[in-house]
Amino acid sequence: MITGRFVSAVLFSILVPLLAVALGGAGDVGTQYLITLILIWSLFAIGFDLVFGVAGILSFGHAAFFGCGAYCYAILTLDYGMSGLPALALAVMLGSLLATLFGAIALRVNGVFVALTTLALAQLIHHLIEVKLKNITGGTDGLAGVPRPDLWGINFYDDWNYLVLVAGLFLLASLANAVIRHSPFGEVLRAVRQSETRAQQLGYDIRLYKVAAFGISGAYAGLAGGLLGALMMFVGPDMTRWTTSGDVLIMTVLGGRGTFAGPVLGVVLFETLKESASALSNHWYGVLGITFVLVTLFMPGGVASLGAAIFRRFWNKAEKMR
Amino acid sequence: MIGTILIGLSVAMLLFLLAAGLTLIFGMLGVINFAHGALYMLGAFVAFEVYNQTQSFCAALLLAPILIAFLGAVIEFFLLRPLYDRDHVEQLLMTFGLILILEEAVRLIWGLGYRDLPLPQGFDGSIPVMGSDVAVYRIFLLATGVAVGAGLFWLIERTRLGMVLRAAMSHPAMVRALGIRVDRVRTVVFALGAALAALAGAVAAPVLPVQVGMGFTIIVDCFVVVILGGLGNIRGAIAAAIFLGLLQAFGQHFFPAWIEVVTYTTLILVLLIRPQGLFSLSAGRKA
Numbered sequence: 016m017i018t019g020r021f022v023s024a025v026l027f028s029i030l031v032p033l034l035a036v037a038l039g040g041a042g043d044v045g046t047q048y049l050i051t052l053i054l055i056w057s058l059f060a061i062g063f064d065l066v067f068g069v070a071g072i073l074s075f076g077h078a079a080f081f082g083c084g085a086y087c088y089a090i091l092t093l094d095y096g097m098s099g100l101p102a103l104a105l106a107v108m109l110g111s112l113l114a115t116l117f118g119a120i121a122l123r124v125n126g127v128f129v130a131l132t133t134l135a136l137a138q139l140i141h142h143l144i145e146v147k148l149k150n151i152t153g154g155t156d157g158l159a160g161v162p163r164p165d166l167w168g169i170n171f172y173d174d175w176n177y178l179v180l181v182a183g184l185f186l187l188a189s190l191a192n193a194v195i196r197h198s199p200f201g202e203v204l205r206a207v208r209q210s211e212t213r214a215q216q217l218g219y220d221i222r223l224y225k226v227a228a229f230g231i232s233g234a235y236a237g238l239a240g241g242l243l244g245a246l247m248m249f250v251g252p253d254m255t256r257w258t259t260s261g262d263v264l265i266m267t268v269l270g271g272r273g274t275f276a277g278p279v280l281g282v283v284l285f286e287t288l289k290e291s292a293s294a295l296s297n298h299w300y301g302v303l304g305i306t307f308v309l310v311t312l313f314m315p316g317g318v319a320s321l322g323a324a325i326f327r328r329f330w331n332k333a334e335k336m337r
Numbered sequence: 338m339i340g341t342i343l344i345g346l347s348v349a350m351l352l353f354l355l356a357a358g359l360t361l362i363f364g365m366l367g368v369i370n371f372a373h374g375a376l377y378m379l380g381a382f383v384a385f386e387v388y389n390q391t392q393s394f395c396a397a398l399l400l401a402p403i404l405i406a407f408l409g410a411v412i413e414f415f416l417l418r419p420l421y422d423r424d425h426v427e428q429l430l431m432t433f434g435l436i437l438i439l440e441e442a443v444r445l446i447w448g449l450g451y452r453d454l455p456l457p458q459g460f461d462g463s464i465p466v467m468g469s470d471v472a473v474y475r476i477f478l479l480a481t482g483v484a485v486g487a488g489l490f491w492l493i494e495r496t497r498l499g500m501v502l503r504a505a506m507s508h509p510a511m512v513r514a515l516g517i518r519v520d521r522v523r524t525v526v527f528a529l530g531a532a533l534a535a536l537a538g539a540v541a542a543p544v545l546p547v548q549v550g551m552g553f554t555i556i557v558d559c560f561v562v563v564i565l566g567g568l569g570n571i572r573g574a575i576a577a578a579i580f581l582g583l584l585q586a587f588g589q590h591f592f593p594a595w596i597e598v599v600t601y602t603t604l605i606l607v608l609l610i611r612p613q614g615l616f617s618l619s620a621g622r623k624a
Contacts (some may be wrong), residue, residue, distance in 0.1 A: 071426070073426045073429060120605055120608060121608075123609065123612040124564070124608060124612050126425055127369045127425050127429050128369075128564065130369070130426075131369065131563070132564065132604070132608060134557065135557060135560060135561060135564075135601055135604050136601070138557050138597070139598065139601035139602075139605075142597045142598065142601075146594075146597075147598070257553070261433065264430075264433070268430060298441050298444065298445060300437050300440070300441050301438055301441025301442065301444075301445070303437060304434050304435070304436075304438035305434075305438060307430075307433075307434040307437065308416065308434040308435065308438065311420075311430050311431050311434060312419060312420070312431070315423070315427065
C-alpha cells in the first residue's frame with residue numbers, strides 16, 4: 016500500500032546517498048572515508064533495526080553476521096581470487112544464512128533470553144574465527160590487504176569512487192528496506208512487537224516471521240561487513256566481537272529504533288561524536304555510555320523522536336496561523 | 338582426579354555467586370542485569386584497592402561487597418526504577434549502558450593494565466587431599482561458596498525478608514496491598530545481587546588477573562548457567578554452575594582447546610531440546 020510514510024521512506028532512501036555523494040565530492044579524502052564509513056554502518060543499522068525496532072527482538076548476535084560477511088568477502092577475494100561483486104553477494108548470503116540459523120535456535124526462548132542466546136552463539140562464532148579457524152582467518156592478526164571490488168575498469172581504491180559505489184548500494188538496500196517495512200510482512204512484524212499473543216491468535220506463524228526477519232537482517236549485516244572489509248582493506252576478529260553488536264545497538268537506540276531515518280541518524284551521531292570526542296579524550300566510550308543511559312531514560316524514541324516532535328510543533332503552529 | 342574435581346567446584350562456586358545474583362534480580366525485578374559482570378569486575382578492583390591501602394584481605398573481602406551493594410542500590414533507585422513500566426528490553430539497554438560507564442570508570446581510576454592481588458597469608462600453600470595436592474585457596478573458595486549458598490537459602494527460605502521476597506516475586510501487587518514497600522524490596526534485592534557479584538570478584542581477585550575484560554569473560558558463562566539452570570531458579574543455578582564448572586575443569590584436563598566450543602554447543606543443544614532449562618521442573622518461565 017502506498018502511504019505517506021512509504022513515500023517519505025523512499026524520498027529518504029534517495030536523498031541520503033545523494034547528500035553523501037554531494038558532501039563527499041566537496042570534501043577531502045578524510046571526509047570521503049568518514050562518509051563511506053557512515054553509509055556502511057547505516058546499512059548494518061537499518062538491517063539490525065528490522066529485527067530490533069520493527070519486530071521488537073533484541074539480538075546481541077549481529078556482530079557474527081557482520082563479521083562473517085567481512086571474512087567471507089576477504090577470504091574469497093584474497094585466497095580464491097574471486098572478484099569483488101560475487102564475493103560481496105556470497106557475503107550477503109552467508110550473513111543471511113547464519114542469521115536464519117541464529118534465529119531458528121534463539122527464538123525457541125522468549126523475550127530478553129533471545130538476547131542472551133544470540134550473544135552466546137555469537138561468542139561461539141567469535142571464538143571459532145579468532146582461535147579455531149586461525150589458518151584461514153589469520154587469528155588475532157586478522158587479514159590485511161583485502162582488495163576493493165573491481166568493476167567496469169573503475170579504480171575503487173580511490174575513496175571517492177568507492178563512496179559512490181557504496182552510496183549506490185545504500186540506495187538499493189534502503190529502497191528494499193522501505194518496501195519490506197511497508198509490506199504486509201513488515202506490518203505483521205510490527206504486530207508481533209505490539210503483542211505476540213494477538214498476532215498469533217490472528218493466525219500468523221509468528222516464529223516463521225521472526226526467523227525471516229532475522230534472515231533479512233543478516234543479509235544487511237553481511238553486506239555491511241563485506242563493504243567495511245573492503246573500505247578498511249582489513250578484516251579482524253574485532254568485527255565479530257560482542258562490542259560490535261553493542262555498537263550497532265547503541266547507534267540504533269540513539270537515532271530512534273523502529274523509525275526509518277532513526278538508525279541512519281544514530282550512525283551519523285555515533286561516528287561524528289566518536290570523531291570529535293576521541294580527539295578530546297581517551298574516554299569517549301564513557302561519554303557514550305552516559306549519553307546512552309540518558310537517552311534510554313528520557314528519550315526512548317531517540318533523536319528521530321526529537322526531530323518528529325519539533326516538526327510537529329512547527330506544523331501545528333503553521334496550521335494555527337492559517 | 339580429586340584435584341580436577343575441586344578446581345571444577347571452585348569455578349562452579351564463582352559462577353554460582355554470580356548466577357545466584359542474576360537469578361535473584363531477574364526473579365524479583367524481571368531484569369537481566371547485563372552489568373553484573375561489570376559489578377564483579379568492579380568488586381575485584383575495589384578489593385585490590387582496599388588490600389593495597391590496608392594490607393588486609395579480610396577488609397577487602399568485607400568492604401568490596403558493602404561498597405558495591407551501595408552502588409547497586411543507587412543504580413536500582415535512579416536508573417532502573419523509572420523503567421519498570423516499560424518493556425523488559427529497556428532495562429536490558431540500561432544495564433548495557435552501565436557496562437560502558439563502569440568499564441570506563443575503572444579505566445579512568447586504575448588504568449589499562451591488569452593488577453595482581455597476592456594470595457592471603459596462610460592460604461598460599463597446598464595440602465594433600467586423597468592423594469593429590471590441592472591449593473588451600475581453592476578449598477577456601479569452595480568453603481566460601483558453600484557458606485554463602487547456605488546463607489542465601491536460609492535467608493530466602495527461613496527469614497521474614499525471604500518470605501516477603503518470595504511473595505513479591507510472584508504476586509507484587511498483592512504484597513503491596515498488604516502494606517509492604519515492594520519498591521524497597523527491589524532495591525534490597527538488587528543491592529544483594531550486586532554484593533554477591535562483588536564478593537565473587539573479591540575472592541577471584543587473588544587467582545585471576547584483575548582487569549577490565551574479566552567481567553565480560555565470566556558473564557557469558559553465567560548467562561549459560563542461568564539458561565541451563567532454568568530461569569529465575571536458584572536451585573537450578575547451583576546445579577548448572579556445578580555442571581559447567583566441572584565441565585570446564587575436566588575440559589581443561591582433557592580437551593583444553595575445545596572448552597568454549599563444548600560450553601556453547603551444550604547451550605545450543607539444551608535450547609533445542611529443553612528450552613525451559615535442564616533443571617527446571619515446571620514449564621519455562623516467560624520473560
